[in-house]
Amino acid sequence: MDDMIGFGGDRESMLRAAKTVRAEVRAGRWKDRTTGMARGMVQGNLVVLPKEHAEDFRVFCERNPKPCPLIGMTEPGDPSVPALGDDIDLRTDLSCYRVFENGVETSEEHDISHLWQEDSVGFVLGCSYSFEEALMQDGLTMRHIENGTKVYVYKTSVACEPSGPFQGPLIVSMRPFTPPDAIRAIEITSRFPDVHGAPVHFGEPSMIGIDDINELYSGPEPDIRAHEVPVFWACGVTPQAVLEEAKLPFAITHKPGHMLVTDKLNAEFSTT
């Protein structure tokens, strides 16, 4: 498994780890989460839609770049995304997929070759793993990682800009920090506009419609300590929730934690 993690250092070994992860997943030998795999490489969320909804969804991403940072998109029927890796095949390269019919999950799959249609369009969205890695490299400790839990996720009262059938509230992830660490976290994440970018809010949660910080959309009871403020980032759960709400006849997404590992370096996604 070590060769799937890649221990950073040079670009070549990181790239090799990414290709190894995809090869293992494609061969059906790795069906687990990709968290912590191919360190240094960008991982992406996946959405697959029929062509008739693709343009509306693309515009939805364009209008809501913080929760939906679109980093790659396929041609209809073509499962490759050369911009993110020359051998990527979206039908086989994610370790677990969720299939939705009319907004309801009907199955989990490890391979969607049999479900991929001539008019299927794949969207790859940036995810917070990239900026979390940059925060850790700066020496910042994230509570959910320290505690070994999932991140704290909340539904806000902030509406996304709608597009066609796609609409719904912004969903955010929360990480508590002291003010000086929050400032560093804002500085760092603002350099990663393609993976959610800077936070959308900090402090008083009621200002974004979170009336009770203990009422989460998902995640454990929040552990916020003295002198810490909650800092909220736009979250990749937003498009998933919007998609479920749109109740399309047919859609496929990645299963949370089971991402597409790309050949892009996180460092390439930094604007500085």
Place this chain on the structure above:
Amino acid sequence: MDDMIGFGGDRESMLRAAKTVRAEVRAGRWKDRTTGMARGMVQGNLVVLPKEHAEDFRVFCERNPKPCPLIGMTEPGDPSVPALGDDIDLRTDLSCYRVFENGVETSEEHDISHLWQEDSVGFVLGCSYSFEEALMQDGLTMRHIENGTKVYVYKTSVACEPSGPFQGPLIVSMRPFTPPDAIRAIEITSRFPDVHGAPVHFGEPSMIGIDDINELYSGPEPDIRAHEVPVFWACGVTPQAVLEEAKLPFAITHKPGHMLVTDKLNAEFSTT
């Protein structure tokens, strides 16, 4: 006076305004503040010291880059700073200087040619005008500008890293913002490390030793409104206070608001 303001647009007209300001100041025709002059151009704080203290002060700046961002330094006895403008003469190009003897201000001057010594060393430090301009360009409103007052300035309990005779507390300027505006302000100012950079703190003032937000070092009663948090930046007053405290036999600084207008564009100071 319009030709001293420069209404932005192209680099050439901004540069022309900078040169006009310096020429007017040098000729003794402009003795007032340079706030709002030569828009788009970097303005700098000045410190002039005898050579024997210059190295200690240079190291002090190096150790405390947020309050003391050194952007230019002269050779002993040479009042030019070619890096900031090919015709700059620190003896004549600031509209008002303060002269200190043993840490006490003894006079204000509009020209220090008669006080400049063979061993005088000039230091030019970045100032917050540059980042305030960037904040305004982004559409952020600063309360002290909106209210037409000076900025809110506080003494903190955070000690600067000392160097030789130079030591003292960090002094900060405060600007109140709502959290989303504070996030934007952090994003923007973090791109200007040479003009104080990102804030040092926000929120609870007692965490940096400000026990009463109404107890200022200088400036008017703070006007902080509902849902706003105070955001604190390292302030150029810090080196002035440190210098007074060091009680050197002889030193010269600019008078606050009467800055050196340079030929550098604020945009050149942005790291992105």
